[in-house]
Amino acid sequence: MNIDKxxxxxxxxxxxxxxxxxxxxxxxxxxxTYIHKYLNDxxxxxxxxxxxxxxxxxLYQEGYDVTAxxxxxxxxxxxxxxxxxxxAYQGNAIDLSRFEDSTFDLVLLFGPMxxxxxxxEKCQALSEAKRVLKDGGHIMISYCMNEYAIIxxxxxxxxxxxxxxxxxxxxxYHVLPKGNELYSYVRIEDINxxxxxxxxxRKKMIAQDGFAEYMKKEINHMDDDSFTYFMEYHYSTCERPxxxxxxxxxxxxxxx
Numbered sequence: 123m124n125i126d127k128x129x130x131x132x133x134x135x136x137x138x139x140x141x142x143x144x145x146x147x148x149x150x151x152x153x154x155t156y157i158h159k160y161l162n163d164x165x166x167x168x169x170x171x172x173x174x175x176x177x178x179x180x181l182y183q184e185g186y187d188v189t190a191x192x193x194x195x196x197x198x199x200x201x202x203x204x205x206x207x208x209x210a211y212q213g214n215a216i217d218l219s220r221f222e223d224s225t226f227d228l229v230l231l232f233g234p235m236x237x238x239x240x241x242x243e244k245c246q247a248l249s250e251a252k253r254v255l256k257d258g259g260h261i262m263i264s265y266c267m268n269e270y271a272i273i274x275x276x277x278x279x280x281x282x283x284x285x286x287x288x289x290x291x292x293x294x295y296h297v298l299p300k301g302n303e304l305y306s307y308v309r310i311e312d313i314n315x316x317x318x319x320x321x322x323x324r325k326k327m328i329a330q331d332g333f334a335e336y337m338k339k340e341i342n343h344m345d346d347d348s349f350t351y352f353m354e355y356h357y358s359t360c361e362r363p364x365x366x367x368x369x370x371x372x373x374x375x376x377x378x
Contacts, residue, residue: 141176144349145341148334148356149371150176153232153264155357156328156373160228160260161186168226168254170215170247171233175201175208178230182208189226191218215247221254229255232264239299239306241315248320255378261322263374264330268307270370271297274335310367313374322376329360329369 141150157177161167165186169178172190174197182188182205191213192198201210213220215234229251238244251261272295276282285291292298297307310327317324334341334356344352359365366372 143338143342144344145331145334145338148341148353149331151353152328152330152332152356152360153177153262153373154180156326156375157181157228157230157262160262160375165227166225167228167230168221168251169230169232170213170218170251171231172201172210173197173233175204175210177232178208178210179205189221191215216243216250218250218254223253224256225254227256227259229259229261231261235263235308236266236305239303244306244316245319248316248322252320252322252378257378259378260325261376261378263313263376265308265313265372265374266305267367267369267372268295268297268309269367270335271305271307273368274370310372313372317374317376322378325375325377326361326373327363327366327375328373329362329365330371330373332356332360332365332369335370 140146154177167178167181167186167188169175169181169188169190172178172192175190178188178190179201188208190198190201190208190210192201192210193212193214195212198210198212201208211220215231215238231247231251234247235244238247248261248263251263255261272282272291276285276291276295285297290298290300296309299306313327341349341352360369
């Protein structure tokens with residue numbers, strides 16, 4: 123994980139704005155819908171890689187016991203400005219030693235798996251999430267998907283020839299992880315490999331934003347009724363296995 127590169131990126135990137143566009147709301151609303159399926163009144167939540175608090179702040183404002191961990195100081199300050207009494211710490215997903223074993227009922231791992239390049243680092247982060255999770259608790263993990271990168275950045279943005287010639291993708295068009303890159307892109311078999319390595323049980327896998335990232339312009343210009351229909355369609359199809367790999371993000375829900 124290139125901490126300096128991640129820090130520099132998020133010091134400039136408007137993370138607050140990302141999920142407030144209409145097409146970005148698809149990702150946010152879907153995650154929140156599934157988060158609420160696994161909550162009860164006394165659920166203790168750990169949000170690892172909390173960003174600027176997109177999830178931890180509203181969950182805290184709903185009255186849940188939320189703890190946020192964020193790598194980037196700028197993002198952490200944004201959380202603290204929005205919810206001064208929310209428990210928020212600077213920290214790294216691969217070292218949660220500040221927390222005791224079996225502390226939380228729900229662990230959100232929405233950002234770190236985007237930026238951890240190696241299988242070993244991802245296993246370490248998932249192992250730490252599992253360690254601090256209570257028996258019977260749930261981990262929700264968001265991944266960036268390979269086919270989105272190939273279709274959007276490769277073909278639509280015109281970088282596919284350069285990517286092939288510079289060996290940024292393999293012969294099967296799987297984006298190759300490199301230590302100096304910012305994002306890691308995976309396929310379903312990569313996600314399954316991590317799940318199996320940590321001996322976790324899958325509850326559900328969801329196409330978190332479905333086709334929204336391919337339809338930004340159209341979704342952002344929809345009227346309220348059309349957007350309601352789109353969300354109904356999305357919720358009715360987001361668990362279909364044949365659609366998972368084409369979503370920009372996949373949400374994996376695992377139990378200990």
